[in-house]
């Protein structure tokens with residue numbers, strides 16, 4: 001065969017291959033692996049939460065209601081609650097917090113018995129990556145040391161009490177103060193607000209602590225009545241439990257309801273009963289039912305959400321005129 005004929009034959013064969021698709025199969029490109037499902041970022045729920053609540057004590061009906069609010073809310077939502085009772089001792093609260101830090105809880109909610117002395121343990125919680133929500137009373141630590149403070153405005157409560165005395169004693173007079181636990185945010189704030197708003201013609205003859213308890217309120221009032229017999233027109237109580245204890249001493253001294261003008265703080269059932277019986281002329285509200293709000297904030301923290309730095313409870317003042325009607329509706 002002539003070379004020209006060979007060329008023609010090769011060309012003809014190539015055309016056949018192209019037209020019939022008889023060329024060797026090209027290696028198929030590997031099929032793309034199915035995309036892995038995107039890692040789902042599932043939001044944490046209450047059932048994932050372990051919340052530490054180193055309660056400061058059981059000194060008052062307010063405190064009992066506050067503890068119940070945390071226990072009942074945790075039970076309802078499925079939150080694991082690590083609850084302890086520090087019996088009004090800061091060192092017990094600090095040990096309870098340290099134990100919670102060791103256990104690696106998600107959030108600590110701290111109701112501080114006093115305002116100062118929290119820096120070291122707050123730093124330990126921060127180092128462990130555990131956020132702290134300060135509950136009820138305040139702390140003096142720098143706000144960067146805790147996530148949020150939720151509770152009452154104690155200064156406003158003191159001011160509200162003072163306004164009641166200003167109305168009841170327009171011509172002035174002498175009064176006494178049974179104050180709460182020394183150094184507590186509640187006692188410091190109420191005393192401050194009270195003094196800021198009290199008319200200058202009303203004089204606070206004396207102020208002593210009854211540690212927020214009935215047991216201590218009574219002897220303080222007994223001593224007051226001996227020392228200031230016939231010199232006083234009113235008494236300001238930093239809480240209802242001290243008022244209840246003090247009223248026992250006042251009754252024993254032969255004083256009748258209404259002879260002394262008296263204002264308290266809390267709005268517990270016991271305080272309502274004192275208003276119904278004519279002993280208290282006003283009871284400034286302090287709401288202990290903080291469990292739901294604290295757990296809501298704790299969950300937000302667990303999910304990396306930003307929360308408010310300070311959440312102050314909206315409160316008012318209760319009076320005797322409708323105390324009887326409201327008493328059955330009171331939750332604490």
Ligand code: AHR
Pocket residue numbers: 059060061062063136137186212238239240241265266286
């Ligand atoms: O910190 C809140 C105060 O503590 C309440 O007024 C009092 O009753 C409680 O003991």
